[in-house]
Amino acid sequence: MAIQGSPLAQVLAYQIPRNSLALLMVAQLVVLAPLVIHVSPWIVGVYLVCGLWRWQVYVGRWNYPVGAVKSLLVIAAVVGLFFSGFQSYSLEAGTSLLVLAFALKLLEMKKYRDAYLVIYLSYFLIAIAFLFDQSLLLTCYAMFSLIVVTAAMVGMNQRQAKVRPAASLRLAAILIGQAIPLTLVLFLLFPRAAPLWSIPLPSAATTGISDRLTPGDIANLIQSDDIAFRVMFEGNVPPQRELYWRGLVYSQFADGTWTMNKNAKPQVSLGRQGRGTAYDVFLEPTQSKWLFTLDTPVEYGRRQQLLSDFRLVNADPVLSVLRYRIVSDATKILDPSIDDALRASETVLPAKDNPRLRAYATEIYERSGRNASLMANVLLTEIRKSPFHYTLKPPQLSPINSIDEFWFDQQKGFCTHYAGAFVFALRAVGIPARVVGGYQGGEINPVTGHFVVRQFDAHAWAEVWLEGSGWTRYDPTNAVAPARVERGLRAALSNSDRTSLSFLTVARLDDQSLFGSTLKFIDSLEHLWNLSVVGYDVAAQADLLTKLLGRVTPVRVGLALFVGGGISVLLVVGVLFFRRRHAARNAAEQVFQNFCAQLARQGYDRAIHETPAEYISRLGTIAQINPKPLILQLHAHLYDPEFESNRKALSELRKEFRKLRFKLAFSTTVQAS
Amino acid sequence: MKAAPGIERRGFNAWLARRIPPSTRITLSQVNIFIFPTRSGFIFGVLLLTLLVGAINYQNSLVYALVFMLSSIFLITILHTFRNLSGLSLEVCEVRSGFVGEDIEFSVRVERSKGEGREGIEIGWPGGYKQSVELFDEQATTVRLYLNAHARGWLIPGRLLVETCYPLGLLRAWTWVDLKAQGLIFPKPIFDQSHNSTLSGQRDDGVLVDPLGSDDFVDLREYVPGDPIKNILWPTYARTGELAVKRYASYLEPRLWFDFAELPGDAEEKLSRLAGLAISATQSEREFGARLPQLEIAPGIGEMHLNAFLRELALYGHPR
Numbered sequence: 001m002a003i004q005g006s007p008l009a010q011v012l013a014y015q016i017p018r019n020s021l022a023l024l025m026v027a028q029l030v031v032l033a034p035l036v037i038h039v040s041p042w043i044v045g046v047y048l049v050c051g052l053w054r055w056q057v058y059v060g061r062w063n064y065p066v067g068a069v070k071s072l073l074v075i076a077a078v079v080g081l082f083f084s085g086f087q088s089y090s091l092e093a094g095t096s097l098l099v100l101a102f103a104l105k106l107l108e109m110k111k112y113r114d115a116y117l118v119i120y121l122s123y124f125l126i127a128i129a130f131l132f133d134q135s136l137l138l139t140c141y142a143m144f145s146l147i148v149v150t151a152a153m154v155g156m157n158q159r160q161a162k163v164r165p166a167a168s169l170r171l172a173a174i175l176i177g178q179a180i181p182l183t184l185v186l187f188l189l190f191p192r193a194a195p196l197w198s199i200p201l202p203s204a205a206t207t208g209i210s211d212r213l214t215p216g217d218i219a220n221l222i223q224s225d226d227i228a229f230r231v232m233f234e235g236n237v238p239p240q241r242e243l244y245w246r247g248l249v250y251s252q253f254a255d256g257t258w259t260m261n262k263n264a265k266p267q268v269s270l271g272r273q274g275r276g277t278a279y280d281v282f283l284e285p286t287q288s289k290w291l292f293t294l295d296t297p298v299e300y301g302r303r304q305q306l307l308s309d310f311r312l313v314n315a316d317p318v319l320s321v322l323r324y325r326i327v328s329d330a331t332k333i334l335d336p337s338i339d340d341a342l343r344a345s346e347t348v349l350p351a352k353d354n355p356r357l358r359a360y361a362t363e364i365y366e367r368s369g370r371n372a373s374l375m376a377n378v379l380l381t382e383i384r385k386s387p388f389h390y391t392l393k394p395p396q397l398s399p400i401n402s403i404d405e406f407w408f409d410q411q412k413g414f415c416t417h418y419a420g421a422f423v424f425a426l427r428a429v430g431i432p433a434r435v436v437g438g439y440q441g442g443e444i445n446p447v448t449g450h451f452v453v454r455q456f457d458a459h460a461w462a463e464v465w466l467e468g469s470g471w472t473r474y475d476p477t478n479a480v481a482p483a484r485v486e487r488g489l490r491a492a493l494s495n496s497d498r499t500s501l502s503f504l505t506v507a508r509l510d511d512q513s514l515f516g517s518t519l520k521f522i523d524s525l526e527h528l529w530n531l532s533v534v535g536y537d538v539a540a541q542a543d544l545l546t547k548l549l550g551r552v553t554p555v556r557v558g559l560a561l562f563v564g565g566g567i568s569v570l571l572v573v574g575v576l577f578f579r580r581r582h583a584a585r586n587a588a589e590q591v592f593q594n595f596c597a598q599l600a601r602q603g604y605d606r607a608i609h610e611t612p613a614e615y616i617s618r619l620g621t622i623a624q625i626n627p628k629p630l631i632l633q634l635h636a637h638l639y640d641p642e643f644e645s646n647r648k649a650l651s652e653l654r655k656e657f658r659k660l661r662f663k664l665a666f667s668t669t670v671q672a673s
Numbered sequence: 674m675k676a677a678p679g680i681e682r683r684g685f686n687a688w689l690a691r692r693i694p695p696s697t698r699i700t701l702s703q704v705n706i707f708i709f710p711t712r713s714g715f716i717f718g719v720l721l722l723t724l725l726v727g728a729i730n731y732q733n734s735l736v737y738a739l740v741f742m743l744s745s746i747f748l749i750t751i752l753h754t755f756r757n758l759s760g761l762s763l764e765v766c767e768v769r770s771g772f773v774g775e776d777i778e779f780s781v782r783v784e785r786s787k788g789e790g791r792e793g794i795e796i797g798w799p800g801g802y803k804q805s806v807e808l809f810d811e812q813a814t815t816v817r818l819y820l821n822a823h824a825r826g827w828l829i830p831g832r833l834l835v836e837t838c839y840p841l842g843l844l845r846a847w848t849w850v851d852l853k854a855q856g857l858i859f860p861k862p863i864f865d866q867s868h869n870s871t872l873s874g875q876r877d878d879g880v881l882v883d884p885l886g887s888d889d890f891v892d893l894r895e896y897v898p899g900d901p902i903k904n905i906l907w908p909t910y911a912r913t914g915e916l917a918v919k920r921y922a923s924y925l926e927p928r929l930w931f932d933f934a935e936l937p938g939d940a941e942e943k944l945s946r947l948a949g950l951a952i953s954a955t956q957s958e959r960e961f962g963a964r965l966p967q968l969e970i971a972p973g974i975g976e977m978h979l980n981a982f983l984r985e986l987a988l989y990g991h992p993r
Contacts, residue, residue: 116713116842120720123743127724130735139735146739150746150841157793157842171840175753179745186741195730320733534734572749576756 016115020155021058023165024115025051027148028106031122032099034129034138039096040084046077047103054106065107073104091319095128115156122149134321136529147172178575181568189545189561192538194303195316209437209458211288213250213258213416222392222414224455227284228439229292230527231451234278238294240441241485242330244461244473245292245453247438249309253427254350256402258420258435261345264307276329282530283322289313291324292438292453295473296334299327301539308342309434310334310471323535334471338432346432346465349424354404357421358428365429372431373466376474379422383479387411388418390481415484418476419460432465436473440485447524587650588637595657602665612638616660623663630656689832695851698764701835705848706758708751714843717747747843754844757794757837760786765854766815770983772948773861776819777828779854784813793839798830822858825944826991829855859983860941862949893917928972929954929961944986951986955979965989 016024029051036044056062065073077100084096102121109118126142126149151165151172158168209221229245250258276298283291291304291312300306301324303315314322335342352358364382368374389412397405403421406413413421419435426433440459442451461475478485542552549556596606599619606615613631620627633653637646693705710718721744728736767780779798783806785791790809797803801820808814822828833854836847893906896916904918931950936943947963954961955976962972963982970985 116716120716123720123739124724127727127736127739130733130739131727131731134733134735142735142739146742153842154840157839175746175749175840176742178749179742182745182748183738183742186745187738190737190741192737193729195732196726197730316732319731320735322732533738536734537732568745569748569752572752576752577759 023152023155027152030145030148031125050103050106134534178572185564211260221458222456226455228453229283232280245439247292250435256399267306278327286318294328296332298329321534347427354401356404361425361428380479388480415477416460419462422462422476699850700762701758708846711845754846757839758846765852768856770857772859777856779818781816794837796835825858825860825987827855828858859987860944860948863945864949931963933965951982
C-alpha cells in the first residue's frame with residue numbers, strides 16, 4: 001500500500017496550514033495565561049519575544065532564526081533556568097522548563113509534526129494548570145482553552161484555501177460537547193487508583209501556616225483572604241469559641257523562633273474509633289502533609305495518621321484540594337501521664353535568654369504554690385490586667401531577647417507573641433507547655449451551610465500539660481482580645497489595623513454588604529464544586545458505586561462503564577447519522593417548517609398533498625380568518641435567496657404565523673368547551 | 674506502508690476482492706471503510722497515559738476529568754472520521770487514452786449523501802499523486818487523477834485509495850475501491866523520416882475518390898443542384914440549353930502499407946515505429962494500413978482510423 005506523492009506534494013502536505021497556525025498561536029497564549037504567575041517573569045519575556053518573532057515570520061516580514069541563533073537561545077534558556085534556582089526538580093521547575101520549550105518550539109514550528117507537538121504540549125499545560133489551582137473559574141477557563149487547542153488541531157486537517165477559524169472553533173466545540181456525556185460516565189465510574197509512586201515535592205513555599213513560627217508570621221497571613229479550608233459538619237456545629245483547628249505543634253524554641261518537633265512518632269494510645277463531632281474538611285493545597293482538625297481526632301481516613309503530639313498528618317503532601325472526614329472527641333484526655341523524655345522535650349529552652357521573663361516566671365510560680373494550673377491563670381490575669389494591646393502591626397523586636405522585650409517593654413502583639421511568651425514562662429519553671437498553630441473560628445456560608453476558614457483566621461495558642469487533665473488548651477489571646485475568639489477577627493481589629501487589609505479582605509469581613517453576600521454566593525458555588533468534582537476521590541467513588549451497583553465487583557463496574565459509555569456513544573451516533581433534518585431553502589421556509597411542526601403538535605398536521613397555500617387556507621377556514629394576505633406574504637419570500645438578510649420582513653412573517661397559531665389554539669378551546 | 678510482496682500480498686488482495694468487490698460505482702459504508710489511529714493518534718494515546726499517571730499520582734480530580742475528556746474526544750472522533758467517508762459514492766466517469774510515458778487522466782466522480790459536508794478527503798491511485806476533495810455546498814465533484822503509463826496495453830491502476838484524517842488527524846479512515854477503471858496505452862511513437870520514405874514506395878492502385886475540387890478533367894455530367902457554379906460548362910448551356918458540369922478528379926496518393934517485419938528493432942520498438950508512422954501518415958492525410966504477424970490492419974485514413982490503428986497496436990499480443 002505504498003502511496004508516495006512527489007517531493008513537492010509531500011512538502012505541501014506536511015506544512016502547517018496558515019489558518020491553523022494562527023489558531024495554534026492563539027491557543028498557546030490561552031494555555032499559558034493561567035501559568036504566568038507560576039513561572040519566572042523572564043520566561044514570559046522569552047515567550048513574548050519568540051511569539052513576536054513567529055508572528056513576523058507568519059506575516060512574512062522576518063525569517064526563521066538560523067541554527068546558530070536557535071542553539072544560542074536554547075543554551076541561554078538552560079542557563080537562565082539554572083540561575084532561577086531550579087537546579088532540582090519541582091513542579092515549578094518542570095512547568096518553567098515546559099513553558100520554555102513551548103516558547104522555543106514556536107521558532108521552528110513549520111511542519112505538521114511540530115504543530116502536533118505544540119498541541120500535545122498545550123493539553124499537558126492545561127493539566128499542569130490544574131495542579132496549581134482547581135477552582136471553578138479555572139475549570140471554565142480550561143474548557144475554553146480546550147476548545148481553542150482542539151480547534152487548532154481541527155484546523156490542521158482542514159486543507160482549504162479559505163481561512164475559517166470560526167469553522168474550526170465551531171467543530172471543536174461540537175466535538176467537546178458530544179464528548180461530555182462519555183466524560184461524565186468515565187469520570188464517575190472509571191476506577192480511581194492510589195498514587196503509583198511518590199512524586200517530587202514542589203519547591204514552592206508552603207501556603208498557610210508554616211512549621212516555623214516567628215512572632216510576625218501569622219500577622220502576615222492575616223493579610224490574605226485566601227481560603228485555608230472549608231468544613232461541613234454532619235450534626236451540630238460547635239460554638240465559634242470552640243473552633244480551634246489544630247494543625248501544628250511547636251515544641252522547640254531558639255533565637256526567637258518556635259519550630260516543630262520533626263520526630264513525632266505515630267500515636268498508639270488512641271484507637272481509630274470513637275464518638276463525637278463528625279465533619280468533612282476540604283483542605284486547599286498547602287504543599288505540606290499536615291491537616292487541621294478539632295480536638296481530638298478519634299476517627300480518620302486510612303491515608304491519615306495521628307502523631308504522638310495529636311496532630312493529624314496525611315501520607316502525601318496536599319497538592320490539590322483534599323477531602324478528609326474526621327470524628328473529633330473534645331472530651332478525650334491527651335497524655336494522662338507523660339514520661340521523662342516527653343517532659344524534657346516539652347520543657348526545653350535555650351540556656352539563657354530572656355532573663356527578665358525567666359525571673360518573673362519563677363516568682364509567680366512560687367507565688368502560685370508551684371501549681372501549674374494556677375500559674376497559667378496568673379499569667380492570663382497578668383495579660384488581662386496589664387496594658388497589653390492586640391494589634392496586627394506590632395513594633396519590631398530584637399531577635400535575642402524578643403520575649404522579654406514584648407512582655408515588659410512593648411506590650412503590643414499578636415497571637416503568636418502572647419502564645420509564645422505564655423509557653424516560655426511556663427517552660428522556664430519546668431511546666432510542659434507548647435505552642436499550637438492552626439486556625440480559629442471561620443464563618444458559616446448561609447447558602448450551603450458550610451464553614452469557610454480563611455488564612456486570616458490563622459491563630460496560635462498554647463497547650464499546657466496538667467496533672468490529671470493532660471494537655472489543656474490555653475489561649476492567651478483570649479485574655480487580651482476576647483472578641484477575637486468569640487466573634488472572629490473583625491471584632492478584634494482596631495480601625496488602623498483594618499486599613500492595612502486588602503479591599504477584598506475587608507469586604508469578606510463585612511458580611512452586611514451586598515458585595516460581601518455576593519462573595520458568599522460565589523464561595524458556595526466553589527464549595528459545591530469542591531464537594532462534587534474536586535473532592536470526588538477514591539472514597540467518594542466507592543460510595544457512589546455502592547449506591548449504584550449494590551455490591552462493587554470488577555465485573556459490575558466494567559458492565560456499568562460499558563452500558564454508560566455505550567449509551568453516551570449511541571447518543572452521538574444518533575446525532576451524527578440519524579438526525580433527519582429537512583434542509584430549508586431559506587429563512588422563510590424555515591419559519592414555515594417550524595410553524596408546521598408546532599401545529600402538528602396541536603393536532604393540525606399538514607397533509608402530504610397540501611401545498612403551503614392549501615394548508616394555510618384550510619387553517620384559515622378553521623380559525624375564521626382570511627388566509628390570502630399570509631399566503632401572499634409567504635409566497636413573496638419563499639423563493640427569495642436574499643431573504644435571510646431582511647430581518648424586518650422575517651420577524652413580520654413570524655408574527656403573522658404566531659397570530660394564526662394563537663387563533664387556532666383559541667378556536668380549539670372554544671370548540672372543546 | 675510498503676507492499677508486501679509475494680503470497681501475503683496476494684492473500685491480502687484476494688481478501689480485499691472478497692470484502693470490497695470491484696464495481697463501477699461503489700458507495701462507502703461500514704462494510705468497506707477501515708479505521709485505525711495514525712501515528713499522531715498513538716502519540717496522543719501516550720499523552721493520555723502520561724496524564725492519567727499524573728492524575729493518579731497527584732490525586733487530582735480535574736486532571737482525571739481532562740484525561741477522560743480527551744479520551745472521549747478521541748472516541749467521538751472515530752465517529753466523525755468514519756462519517757466523513759461514509760455515504761460517499763465513487764465512480765470513474767472518463768479515462769483518456771495516451772501513450773507510454775504520459776500521465777493518463779482518470780476522472781473520478783465523488784458524490785456525497787445528503788447532510789453535512791465533507792472535507793479533508795484524499796484520493797489517489799497507488800503510485801500517483803493524491804488529490805484532496807471537499808464537498809460543502811455541492812453534492813458532487815469530479816476529481817482528475819493522473820497516473821504515469823509505463824507499458825502499452827490496458828493501464829489498470831488497481832484499487833483507488835480514499836482516505837481521511839479529518840477532523841483531528843488522530844485517526845485515519847480509508848478504503849481501497851476497485852472501480853474497474855482502465856485506460857488504453859498506445860506504444861510510444863518513434864518518428865523516423867528515413868523509414869518513412871522507403872516505405873512510401875510500397876503502393877498499389879489508388880482509389881478514385883469524389884473528384885470535385887481536383888484539377889484533372891474527367892468527363893461531363895448533368896448538373897445537380899449544389900454543384901459549384903464555376904464548374905458549369907457555359908458554352909454547352911448556350912448551345913443546348915442543358916446544364917452540364919465538368920468533372921475533375923485526382924487519384925489519391927498511393928496507399929501506405931507498413932510492414933512489421935521490415936522495421937528495425939525488437940517487437941516493442943517495431944510497434945513504436947508503427948505508431949510513429951501512423952501518426953505521420955495521418956498528419957499528411959495519407960491512407961495507410963499495416964501488416965503484422967497474424968494481424969492485418971486494413972488501410973484507412975483520418976483520426977478515427979488512427980485511433981483504431983493505435984488501439985490494435987496497444988493491444989497487439991495482449992489478451993483482448
